[in-house]
Amino acid sequence: MKPNFITEIIDEHNKTGRFAARVHTRFPPEPNGYLHIGHAKAIYANYAIAKQYNGKFNLRFDDTNPCKEEQEYVNSIIEDVLWLGADYQDRIFYASDYFEQMYNYAAALIKKGKAYVCDLNAEKIREFRGTLTAPGKDSPYRNRSAEENLDLFTRMRSGEFPDGAKTLRAKIDMAHPNLNLRDPIMYRILHSSHHRTKDTWCIYPTYDWAHGLEDSIENITHSICTLEFENHRPLYDWFIDQLGIFHPQQIEFARLNITYTVLSKRKLLELVEGNFVSGWDDPRMPTIAGLRRRGYPKEALYNFCEEIGVAKFNSTIDVGVLEESVRGILNKTATRVMAVLRPLKIIVKNYPEGKFEELEAVNNPEDVSMGSRKIFFSREIYIEQEDFRENPPKEFFRLSPGREVRLRYAYFLKCEEVIKGKDGNIVELICSYDPQTRGGNAPDGRKVKATIHWVSAAKSFDAQVNLYDRLFNNPDPENVGGGGDFKSNINPHSLEIIKNAKLEPALKEALPGQRYQFERLGYFCLDTKSSGQNLIFNRISTLRDAWAKIAHKFKK
């Protein structure tokens, strides 16, 4: 990781010996949804820092809220963290395993007179809290004796009271300028089954109470989190100092925001539950599972995180930067093949019927070590419909009546005749090829202005191709005025399904997740959920940023 304000803090700690040169970080997701690219940034920051300083990295589930958490999410998070390569070795932890210890810490604070059981309901607590400009009011239950508080807290745990009847609160200062320190709630009563502890508990710690303790219990040295927790830090520090336990250093950095994207588990859940997408791993989702299924290589995610770095101020990254990281990797690593998405049939009239010919095609001109493969030429081939124009405009150099183009890795091809159906639609083209131009050059030095891709009709096979595009058509989809809904910004063309694309035979051997460049069309991979004979390829990205061109056009 490039030097940044976090590494500067760590270097300083190492110099002063604050943590005896130890570096121990963690990634603490709440298992209430699938991880997204913002989490990838947090994983990368924590893991890369631990690695760089020969330190340790923990994966910890912050599973303190039984209402929204599920085992499915735990499993998906483990899969995603491992896929990203953030190796936590044997250090996978659950905040719920610390419930007993947290309970004992709370009892210790009660005994010190630093916490009390409060009978105010949620509404009253809010009312008593005051505002940024006005101080709060003390709860009438604030001065209960330590014995009474301990007794009530024990009875809260044993299930004597209904949900919401009481809370345990820290006794700090109802006039504190930082609202987080106005006697915050530490425990609430929730008769709700937890995905791990089941019905053992009916009181659950709040995030504010639990989070700093979790880091302390695990001896985390540098607790890296996002900026919104900056003004919670004094509260975490207060708890830890009152208890006199190990004190990690919290460091805040800016959340990742990306244009044309929403990054909030709550909103992503809305997309899933409302069937706007096919699931958490829909290839249009910014989830790690979605990006993986889309075909994004993890190296691209790492390069992206490295490039954008960590900062102290919130900003929004152009989604084009992420897409460019993907192209940067795939340009060098993806095998190039030929596929025709919207086929137009060509009869090569001077090529014998029933004959096939093998030609050599390069797998990746960027990397000769990737070798070459055989493709077939034959009398009937397909080209892309849009590579032919009956009445070509001035700047169109591809195939048109009487014009010659190069077929990639094959021959020059000339259009002799256009065959139309009853309704005037073009059904096929009668063409001729020049046998002297094998490999793509004419011995007489004559030039063509375009090279197009193609496949042999008899040797190609049909497959489904899903053309994915950005899920939102607004760069700032969450910013909808007038009480609008972010879902109104969904791009209606984010998925186009092509049922019968024609693919060259090499693609029959594709493995799930394997990535290719379909020449001139973009990067594609075999969907991991595609099975048997019915292959489905997902478009990972176009070859260039098509949206930049649109933006450019609008600017003109």
Ligand code: ATP
């Ligand atoms: P969301 O708002 O999407 O639900 P969250 O912050 O509630 O995310 P957690 O499971 O609590 O999700 O997050 C685990 C870790 O990931 C936290 O340390 C959090 O700071 C970090 N994180 C979450 N979103 C982002 C983001 N967009 N950019 C960077 N880090 C993030």
Ligand code: MG
């Ligand atoms: Mg959260």
